[in-house]
Every structure is written in C-alpha cells, then in structure tokens.
Amino acid sequence: MVKQTIQIFARLKPTKKPTAVYSVDSEEQTGASLEFVVPRDLADGFVNNKRECYQFRFQKVFDQSVKQEEIFENIAKPVADSVLAGFNGTIFAYGQTGSGKTFTITGGAERYSDRGIIPRILSYLYERFSQDSSMVYTTHISYLEIYNEMGYDLLDSRHEASRLEDLQKVMIMEDPDQNIHLRNLSLQQTANEEEALNFLFLGDTNRMIAETPMNQASTRSHCIFTVYLCRREPGSATLRRSKLHLVDLAGSDRVSKTGLNGQLLTEAKYINLSLHYLEQVIIALSEKNRSHIPYRNSMLTSVLRDSLGGNCMTTMIATMAVDKRNLDESISTCRFAQRVALIKNEAILNEELDPALLIARLKREIQSLKEELAMVTGEQRDDKLTVEESQKLEEQVRAFLDDPDTDVTLSLGPDMRKIHYCFSMLKKMFLDKQSRASKCSDAQESPAATVSEDGRTAEVSKLKEMLTQRDNEISILVKMLKKEKKRAQDATAQLANITSDQSLDSQNALRLSTMPLLTEGSTETTSTSQGRAIQYMKQGLQLTMGKQEAFQTFIRDHEDYLTIEDNKNLLKQRSAEAKTLGAQLNEARNRINELKKQLEMRRRQKAAHGVMRNHTESEEEVDPLEENLCKHIEQEKSAYKSTIGRLKALRTEIEHLQLLLERAKVKLQRDFHKWWNEEACSVQNCESEATARCHTGSPSETLQPSSPGTPGFGEPDLSSTVREYPAGRDPSPDCSTSSVQELRRFIPKSTPPLTAVPAWHDKSLDGTVTDLTPSFGWRALSSTKLTPSSIPLTGDQKADADILAFVNARQNLLNRTGPPQQ
Ligand SMILES: Nc1ncnc2c1ncn2[C@@H]1O[C@H](COP(=O)(O)OP(=O)(O)OP(=O)(O)O)[C@@H](O)[C@H]1O
Numbered sequence: 001m002v003k004q005t006i007q008i009f010a011r012l013k014p015t016k017k018p019t020a021v022y023s024v025d026s027e028e029q030t031g032a033s034l035e036f037v038v039p040r041d042l043a044d045g046f047v048n049n050k051r052e053c054y055q056f057r058f059q060k061v062f063d064q065s066v067k068q069e070e071i072f073e074n075i076a077k078p079v080a081d082s083v084l085a086g087f088n089g090t091i092f093a094y095g096q097t098g099s100g101k102t103f104t105i106t107g108g109a110e111r112y113s114d115r116g117i118i119p120r121i122l123s124y125l126y127e128r129f130s131q132d133s134s135m136v137y138t139t140h141i142s143y144l145e146i147y148n149e150m151g152y153d154l155l156d157s158r159h160e161a162s163r164l165e166d167l168q169k170v171m172i173m174e175d176p177d178q179n180i181h182l183r184n185l186s187l188q189q190t191a192n193e194e195e196a197l198n199f200l201f202l203g204d205t206n207r208m209i210a211e212t213p214m215n216q217a218s219t220r221s222h223c224i225f226t227v228y229l230c231r232r233e234p235g236s237a238t239l240r241r242s243k244l245h246l247v248d249l250a251g252s253d254r255v256s257k258t259g260l261n262g263q264l265l266t267e268a269k270y271i272n273l274s275l276h277y278l279e280q281v282i283i284a285l286s287e288k289n290r291s292h293i294p295y296r297n298s299m300l301t302s303v304l305r306d307s308l309g310g311n312c313m314t315t316m317i318a319t320m321a322v323d324k325r326n327l328d329e330s331i332s333t334c335r336f337a338q339r340v341a342l343i344k345n346e347a348i349l350n351e352e353l354d355p356a357l358l359i360a361r362l363k364r365e366i367q368s369l370k371e372e373l374a375m376v377t378g379e380q381r382d383d384k385l386t387v388e389e390s391q392k393l394e395e396q397v398r399a400f401l402d403d404p405d406t407d408v409t410l411s412l413g414p415d416m417r418k419i420h421y422c423f424s425m426l427k428k429m430f431l432d433k434q435s436r437a438s439k440c441s442d443a444q445e446s447p448a449a450t451v452s453e454d455g456r457t458a459e460v461s462k463l464k465e466m467l468t469q470r471d472n473e474i475s476i477l478v479k480m481l482k483k484e485k486k487r488a489q490d491a492t493a494q495l496a497n498i499t500s501d502q503s504l505d506s507q508n509a510l511r512l513s514t515m516p517l518l519t520e521g522s523t524e525t526t527s528t529s530q531g532r533a534i535q536y537m538k539q540g541l542q543l544t545m546g547k548q549e550a551f552q553t554f555i556r557d558h559e560d561y562l563t564i565e566d567n568k569n570l571l572k573q574r575s576a577e578a579k580t581l582g583a584q585l586n587e588a589r590n591r592i593n594e595l596k597k598q599l600e601m602r603r604r605q606k607a608a609h610g611v612m613r614n615h616t617e618s619e620e621e622v623d624p625l626e627e628n629l630c631k632h633i634e635q636e637k638s639a640y641k642s643t644i645g646r647l648k649a650l651r652t653e654i655e656h657l658q659l660l661l662e663r664a665k666v667k668l669q670r671d672f673h674k675w676w677n678e679e680a681c682s683v684q685n686c687e688s689e690a691t692a693r694c695h696t697g698s699p700s701e702t703l704q705p706s707s708p709g710t711p712g713f714g715e716p717d718l719s720s721t722v723r724e725y726p727a728g729r730d731p732s733p734d735c736s737t738s739s740v741q742e743l744r745r746f747i748p749k750s751t752p753p754l755t756a757v758p759a760w761h762d763k764s765l766d767g768t769v770t771d772l773t774p775s776f777g778w779r780a781l782s783s784t785k786l787t788p789s790s791i792p793l794t795g796d797q798k799a800d801a802d803i804l805a806f807v808n809a810r811q812n813l814l815n816r817t818g819p820p821q822q
Contacts (some may be wrong), residue, residue, distance in 0.1 A: 004349045007059045007315040008337045013100040014064040020327040024232040056334035072120040082313045086240035087347045090307035096329040097251025097320030105248040126193040140187040140228040143203035147221040154203035223248045237357035241350045285309040366742045416641045477684040531813035554672045564664045571657040580645040588640040599629040
C-alpha cells in the first residue's frame, strides 16, 4: 500500500497579453511556489485588497514556456508507471475556461508536438507493453462525458448522429462493497496504440461543444478518459488490474463573471454545482475526523470516488491564465489546489487471482497428489467407490452398530471417500429412524383414536347427571331406613305397653277395620297418566337397584297395599275354586258319557232280544235299568249345568279381580313416581338450603325437615301421632299427600267400603264411579264444619276417640290459622 497525498502541479498558459506580477520559485527537493503580487489599485471585488502577495505551493510549477513533452515526463509518466505496476492512477486538470486544461490533457490539434497527456500515455503504455514480453497486458478504454449531471458514452457510435438527449444515459451502480459500476458505458478493448488513439479521436469528436462568450473552444462538460489495464504473467493465476483516469474538468469560472444567460446559464450552474460538490468532497477529505464524505452528491464525485481519498495515486494539474484580468480566477484555482494537496490517498496493489487459472492449477495439483497417494498406498483410486467397496462398508457399519461394546471402533483407513460414505450411511439410518418414530406418534394421535372434545363434554355431563340421581336415591333410601327404624322402635314400644290380649285384639281390630280398601275412585286416572304409568311399569326393569328397593318399601307403606294383597289372595282362592270346578265338570262329563254308553248298550241288548221275541211286545215293556240310567244322566246333566254356571260366575269374578289388580298396580306406580320426584326435589332443596346456610354463615349446619306442605320423611308420622298424642293436640298442620294417606288408614269411609267380593257385582265394574272417600280428603277436613254425627266412626271405642280428637284438633288449628295452602 502506498500512502500519498494528491500531487498538485501548476501550469501557466502562455500569453502575449500583459500579465499579472507573479513569480515561480522552483526548488528541487521541497517543490515549487507560485507567487502573485497584486497592486492595491488593482485589487477589487473578490481579491482581498489588504493583501498584495499570494503564494501557493505546488509539487512543480510549469511556466508558460513549458512544452507538452515536459508535462508528460514530469506529471504523466510517473502516474503511468504506477498504473503499469498495478496501482490506480488519476490525473485531472482544473482551471478556468480557456486556461489550457484540454490542451494539457488531450493536446492541441495543430502540431504533433502539442499532443497532450492522453495520447502520450497511450503511446508510452504500448511502448512499455512491447518492451516487457514477460507479461501479458490487456487494455480497455472508456470515455465518459458528464454534462448537466448526466453521463454519456463518448465512444458510442451513435453519438455523432444523435442529439445528446437522445443518447443512452450512463447510470451509476454501486455494489455492496460500495464499488462504483457504470452501466451503459462501453469498454473498448484496444490491442495497440493506433486503436486506442482512434477511440480517443472518436470521443473527442463526439464531445459536446458549445460556444460561450468567454471562450469559443471551451467545453462545459467533464470528460473522463479511462484506460483499464490488466497485467498477467503467462502461466500465473495472479492478475494485476489497474485503471487510469485522465480527467478534463469543465471550466471553474464563476457564473457572475461569465455573464451567461438562458441555456448557458443553466449549464454554468450545473458545472459550478458539480464543481461545488467536488470542492465539498475535497474539503471534507482535507479535514480531519470527517467520517462522511459526500461523494454521492454528484456524478463526477461518484465516478472519481477512488481517485479522491481512496485507492489511487492522484495528480492534479491546476491550469491558469496569468493575464491580469484572470488573476482572481488563477488565485482561486491555486486556493482550490492547496486544499486538494491535503487529501491523502491509500493506493494498494490491485492483485487478484484468476478463477479459471486457479481452478486449472488446483486440478493439476489434485492430480499430482493422487498420483503420489497411489504410489504410497499402492492402489489406484477413482473418484467413486466401487460396488464391492460400498457393500463392504455397509457390512462394516452394521457390525459396528450391532456390537454392544461401546468402545468398538470403525476402522476405515485414511480414505476420505470411505469416511464420507459411512457418515452419509449413518445419517440416512438416523433420518429413517426419526421418520418412523414420527409416523408412530402420528398414528397414536390419529383422529380415529381421539375422542372429540364435544363427546367428552357430553359424557361428563351424563355421568354427572347419573351421579346426582344416585345421590338422590341414596338420600331417599337413608331417610326411608330411618323411618323404618323409627317405626320398628315405635312398634316395640307399643308392644311393651300392651298389657292385655284384649287391647292387642282391639289394636288388631282397629288396624283391620281401618284398612283402606281399593275403591274404584282410588283407581281414577286419566288415560294419559295411566298410559304413562303402564309405560313406567314396563320400564320397571330399568329402575336402579336403589329405586327398586325404595319401590318395594313404598308398596308396603301404600294405602292400597292390604287391599291389593287381599284381592291377590282372593284371586288365588277364586282361581283355585275355578280349577276345582273345572275338574268337577270334567268328572261330570265323563260320568255322563259313561252313563250314555251304558244306556246305549242296554238299548242294544233290548233291541237284540226284541228281534228274537215279539217286537211290539217288547216295545211296551218298561226296562227299570234303562229308566234308572236315564234318570242318572239327567241328574248328572243338571249338576253339570250348575257347575258350569258357577264356573262362569267365578271366571267373571276372576277377570274383575285381575282388572282391579291391574288398576291398583297402575295407581301404585303413579303414586310412587310422584312420591319419588317429590322426595328427590326435597333432597335437592335441603342440600341447596344447607349450601346457602354455609354460604351465609348460618350457625346451624343441620339438615332441617321439609317445610309444611312438602312431603318428606323428616316430618312427624301422622299415623303414629294420632295414636300417641292426646285428643285436641294436633301435631302438625301437614297437608301432604302422605299425611292424608296415613289419615285414611285410621278413618273409615263415609260409605261402606267396597269389599272385593261384593264389588264385582257392583256397577263400579265399569270404572265410572268416582272416589267414594272425598269427604275425608284434606279439603273436606279443612273446609267443612264436621260434627261427631257426620263423622263415620269405626265402632271401636278407642279408635273412634282418636279420630274425633284429631278432627277437633285440626279444626281448632284451622280456626286460628286459616286453611293451609294446597
Ligand atoms: N500551454 C499552451 N501552449 C499553447 N497553447 C495553449 C496552451 N494552453 C492553452 N493553449 C491554447 O489555448 C486555447 C484554450 O485552451 P483549452 O481549450 O485547452 O482551454 P480549456 O481550459 O480546456 O478551456 P475549457 O474550459 O473551455 O475547456 C486553445 O486554443 C489552446 O490551444
């Protein structure tokens, strides 16, 4: 890397006009200085009139008489040499219009000796190429014009024939490494000096020229002639690429002084703007600690990015006209150059490897290494393993995996092909195993095996419902158990209190006399409810064990239980009678048949005997045996008819009993269903009340009995109360169905109860007779003023006293509190 400030040179344009007072002090070692002396009377405007002497330092100052040859030798040739060495180089000319920039960079057209830097460098480069046969040089040329911030390719063949605005614009592209690339700028390869000069001529011809008042030969565009050089040693992959920018900038004249207008003023503004950005970049580069350099502000600075503060050895030629009238512009140019001189560049040798050559070299190296390896191992290796080698490796890998010894190794030798093959095999096996495992897990989580969330929820709610039902059943059964226990205790206590057989008989008599009988009214039910009950009975098998047990207990406590049992027994009895009658009938029929046979036999014997004797005589004779037989037959027939009549009546009675039983069963089921639901509601209410008490912080955690009107086993048993409480003390205003039913056990019906035997002759057979015991329902007791005479009594003294006491107590209570709600 070469660190170097931009080299600045000054070149003064020859003039025959009166010149400003200046002096050039050239010193070999430290460079040269250019000094302008400005008389006070001449100073005005731009020039600070307080100063008379302006001194500027340059690497070298080329006075008016210096020829192009010397410029090339001193300025261009060192740059060309560095480019040949592989560094980037830039030479740019800066100065006011007509100061000799183009003359310096390109040269004058009049004399061959006026050739400028470009043709001389081209000539020099090709000369050097020819002198250095150890290297292969390749050159390309581009010629870019920047006009009004637009880039044009001066080597475009269409340039001459087209207007400037119709030409394709050169675009600036920037890669991620911030390297600038110019799209639409042609790179022309030139094999020799002549080709290169032809392109230079083409570009110069195409160069946009517009006349201005200041200088008719002046250009208002920036032109960059670039030579791309590639140097390579034959057979070597190393390349050295370098480029040389030769830049002819537009005139640096101040717009105010040039007096331009219209289109030219616009151009001047662009030129000045472009140069202004160039100045900014140069100022930024010359200042220390400036991190941002505004290269992107203009196309010129973007293209010259490498040349200004980058990887380049840059040289500036400040061209000046030393006429008195151009003194201020010359001083301005010198000041600009002084800033440029502060910019440091870091040029590096642009050496790189040719990929194609590198590949070829590596291939050769691989081949030689293979040959060496074959010599050492004694075996020739191909790129791929043979089939036998692959199979052998697979066996080795399987043996390695199957070996339970964890320290086992897989010996493959120094052959990388085998190592790679084994690794790829292991990876494949691993991936296969992974994929199998994922398939298995997918199968386990298949939709068929997954119960849907909805299904689960429904199942859970169903189970919860069943759980609640079982809880209710358990609660009801527990209550029933308690009740049964209490009854048993009461019964035991009562038995203990009974002292005489008479009282025991009285109790039994009372029990029997108050036994409710199955009446037609009690079986009253609508067809709908009956249908439901029958349906319910049909579903009896579906009852839970707890409910079935409750049902059995309920039946035992039901008011119709004894009636049903009596009717059942009666039915059995009648069935047995019918069976007996049937047997009697059969026997009578047999006897009659037997008698008929005997009679027939006797008559045949008589007939046979009559044939032998006088027929008429025989007819007149009366046979006492025959008469006796006929008489017996008649008697048997009569008895037979009588038995048939009895059997028919019995069958009718049996059918009626069956009907009664069927109705009783229906009623029983209906009552049980109703009772069960009420009990379930009661349990739930108790639980919710207990929960509410818990939540409200009630001190009582005990489950309270059901409220009046709500049936439940927690209530006092009315039947036992009636027996145990003295007259006039009504234990409870309970109006529940169970209480009424209990009451019915102890109160006889207002009309004689229909016993099973006479009932089947009654018109209740058609089932239209209404309940014959309504006056003993709760409504009758609560709303009717009963007198002892209107109350049907049992005849038993103690039972009747209990009934009257209960009725009076109930009536007294009602008088105080009013009738209870149904
Ligand atoms: N050193 C020199 N020796 C002889 N002639 C010169 C010299 N420098 C410039 N000239 C002449 O001066 C005239 C103007 O020069 P040139 O065109 O090079 O100026 P310029 O700075 O390029 O102007 P512009 O800014 O307009 O391009 C030309 O005719 C050129 O031949």
